[in-house]
Amino acid sequence: xxxDNNTNILIVGLGIVGGSYARGFTKAGFEVNAIDTDEETIxxxxxxxxxxxxxxxxxxxxxxxxDVLIFALYPHIFKEWIEKNQWYLKSGAxxxxxxxxxGGLVKDIQNMLREDCxxxxxxxxxxxxxxxxxxxxxxxxxxxxYIVVPTEKNSDEAKELCRNIGEILKFAKISELSxxxxxxxIGFVSQLTHCIAMSLMTCDHTxxxxxxxxxxxxxxxxxxxxxxxxxxELFLLNKDALLHQMKLFxxxxxxxxxxxxxxxxxxxxxxxxxxxARRKLFDKEKGE
Amino acid sequence: xxxDNNTNILIVGLGIVGGSYARGFTKAGFEVNAIDTDEETIxxxxxxxxxxxxxxxxxxxxxxxxDVLIFALYPHIFKEWIEKNQWYLKSGAxxxxxxxxxGGLVKDIQNMLREDCxxxxxxxxxxxxxxxxxxxxxxxxxxxxYIVVPTEKNSDEAKELCRNIGEILKFAKISELSxxxxxxxIGFVSQLTHCIAMSLMTCDHTxxxxxxxxxxxxxxxxxxxxxxxxxxELFLLNKDALLHQMKLFxxxxxxxxxxxxxxxxxxxxxxxxxxxARRKLFDKEKGE
Numbered sequence: 001x002x003x004d005n006n007t008n009i010l011i012v013g014l015g016i017v018g019g020s021y022a023r024g025f026t027k028a029g030f031e032v033n034a035i036d037t038d039e040e041t042i043x044x045x046x047x048x049x050x051x052x053x054x055x056x057x058x059x060x061x062x063x064x065x066x067d068v069l070i071f072a073l074y075p076h077i078f079k080e081w082i083e084k085n086q087w088y089l090k091s092g093a094x095x096x097x098x099x100x101x102x103g104g105l106v107k108d109i110q111n112m113l114r115e116d117c118x119x120x121x122x123x124x125x126x127x128x129x130x131x132x133x134x135x136x137x138x139x140x141x142x143x144x145x146y147i148v149v150p151t152e153k154n155s156d157e158a159k160e161l162c163r164n165i166g167e168i169l170k171f172a173k174i175s176e177l178s179x180x181x182x183x184x185x186i187g188f189v190s191q192l193t194h195c196i197a198m199s200l201m202t203c204d205h206t207x208x209x210x211x212x213x214x215x216x217x218x219x220x221x222x223x224x225x226x227x228x229x230x231x232x233e234l235f236l237l238n239k240d241a242l243l244h245q246m247k248l249f250x251x252x253x254x255x256x257x258x259x260x261x262x263x264x265x266x267x268x269x270x271x272x273x274x275x276x277a278r279r280k281l282f283d284k285e286k287g288e
Numbered sequence: 289x290x291x292d293n294n295t296n297i298l299i300v301g302l303g304i305v306g307g308s309y310a311r312g313f314t315k316a317g318f319e320v321n322a323i324d325t326d327e328e329t330i331x332x333x334x335x336x337x338x339x340x341x342x343x344x345x346x347x348x349x350x351x352x353x354x355d356v357l358i359f360a361l362y363p364h365i366f367k368e369w370i371e372k373n374q375w376y377l378k379s380g381a382x383x384x385x386x387x388x389x390x391g392g393l394v395k396d397i398q399n400m401l402r403e404d405c406x407x408x409x410x411x412x413x414x415x416x417x418x419x420x421x422x423x424x425x426x427x428x429x430x431x432x433x434y435i436v437v438p439t440e441k442n443s444d445e446a447k448e449l450c451r452n453i454g455e456i457l458k459f460a461k462i463s464e465l466s467x468x469x470x471x472x473x474i475g476f477v478s479q480l481t482h483c484i485a486m487s488l489m490t491c492d493h494t495x496x497x498x499x500x501x502x503x504x505x506x507x508x509x510x511x512x513x514x515x516x517x518x519x520x521e522l523f524l525l526n527k528d529a530l531l532h533q534m535k536l537f538x539x540x541x542x543x544x545x546x547x548x549x550x551x552x553x554x555x556x557x558x559x560x561x562x563x564x565a566r567r568k569l570f571d572k573e574k575g576e
Contacts, residue, residue: 125502126503145500147500173499177500185494185497188497189497189500189502190504192488193488193504193505193507196484196488197563198560199544200480200484200540201562202540202559202562203536203539203541206473209473209477211433211461212413212433212435212463212465213413213433213570214414214432214433214478215432216477216478216485217478219481219507219508220481220484220508222507222567223507225564225568225571226560226563226564227560228557228560228564229557232556235556239548239549243548246541248491251491252490252491253483253534257531257534257535260523260524260531260534261527263527265520265521268516268523269517271486272486272515272520273516274489274490275485275489275513276512276513279489280513282505283513
């Protein structure tokens with residue numbers, strides 16, 4: 001099942017990610033319909049030809065005619081949307097999302113949803129510390145990973161369609177994980193990193209610190225600018241996996257603290273060698 | 289006291305930082321002499337016109353004729369150099385350095401040094417995870433901070449000369465801190481960040497993690513590639529300040545862990561708001 005020019009595409013939620021999806025589909029030659037409850041957002045998207053049609057309310061006709069719906073909403077609003085509006089969906093419609101956590105969401109949505117529609121989860125691992133359609137940019141996907149997150153309820157056709165979205169948007173890599181694998185991974189590479197950046201940013205109260213910082217500190221705190229509504233929700237949805245990853249990290253930094261206290265130079269050097277070797281694997285991926 | 293065309297400049301140690309100093313001075317029109325015990329390094333520096341004259345041994349004549357000496361060596365090698373070679377120095381010579389920690393070093397050097405020479409410490413807050421003259425580049429200084437780290441023993445003339453080096457190399461900002469202030473700051477913005485990056489890089493053993501990482505993880509671990517000889521020495525030289533900063537950080541991340549455990553959404557949001565507000569100050573500095 002592939003998306004073609006006869007596929008009616010509806011994006012619900014035109015923030016930074018939904019807006020970038022819209023730009024990507026439009027650039028690839030598709031006609032994009034969109035719903036966002038913020039009027040300024042819809043106005044901007046129409047004026048800048050990011051979408052073909054847009055409504056600032058849940059337009060019944062738009063929902064009824066959609067073959068593929070992409071939800072880029074806060075998780076709890078996504079659930080509410082399904083509760084309220086699923087009865088307008090066309091039979092056979094395929095729904096997907098961009099949500100950063102899958103555990104507390106995917107199975108709930110699949111259980112709530114009408115039998116004649118299908119929800120298949122996906123996670124575009126790209127984003128930006130800035131918000132809103134104004135900052136959207138389809139190029140954020142070009143060197144990013146797109147993860148399809150199916151459950152045993154999903155059909156092969158829906159998986160193929162979901163992968164096809166990743167292809168159209170030109171993601172560098174498309175892969176597949178179970179919701180559990182996804183959340184464990186995301187707890188580590190995304191949520192833990194945000195916890196670290198926030199803690200580093202708020203643990204010291206020195207004024208004018210910005211006068212003395214080098215690139216290291218800037219790099220480690222770039223993501224300390226964080227949308228508190230979205231991220232507090234994502235953290236709590238993935239609480240157990242995230243707490244597990246935080247534990248692994250704090251144990252490791254405590255180990256380093258102990259080696260430092262004991263002036264264990266060889267132990268510190270050994271950890272530095274392992275760190276360097278492991279980090280090199282990541283640079284290779286970027287072709288360095 | 290300023291550097292002019294009559295000033296005989298000698299750089300001792302042509303690694304990534306010494307090499308970048310050499311390029312900067314040469315580009316600014318000065319004749320640079322250099323000593324590095326690695327023959328390949330000297331050969332490369334001469335062939336690429338990074339220096340005017342170079343020796344792969346402690347050339348007595350070169351040392352004798354230097355007015356300004358810049359040391360870019362491992363701290364313990366710097367101390368050894370002073371012990372062995374200070375008797376060759378010209379009377380009135382001014383010595384400076386680029387070392388990342390000042391506490392266990394500056395006063396030792398000042399106490400060891402002949403009365404008729406002067407050592408004034410400095411720290412160019414720029415670097416690179418790569419090593420050697422091959423990766424040197426004077427442009428790493430253009431948006432970086434240069435810190436003059438004088439003690440009560442230093443003359444105003446030496447401070448002026450030291451600032452002048454920062455000007456010639458086109459640092460974005462030149463400031464002055466005491467060795468204690470410097471080490472506390474560096475413990476936080478540089479050493480703690482490296483501890484965090486290393487711990488994040490080594491705490492999880494999942495294979496093929498590089499397939500799933502987004503920019504956040506890459507940013508936070510860029511500095512996890514680390515020269516173990518240099519950094520283990522710097523960590524231990526600044527042990528107390530670094531341990532203090534690690535404590536502040538681990539207390540803060542534990543506080544976040546607790547809020548998460550208790551599902552304290554408001555507390556988490558409040559921390560995210562503070563983090564965001566504080567991080568914005570840093571972007572302003574970059575003109576964002």
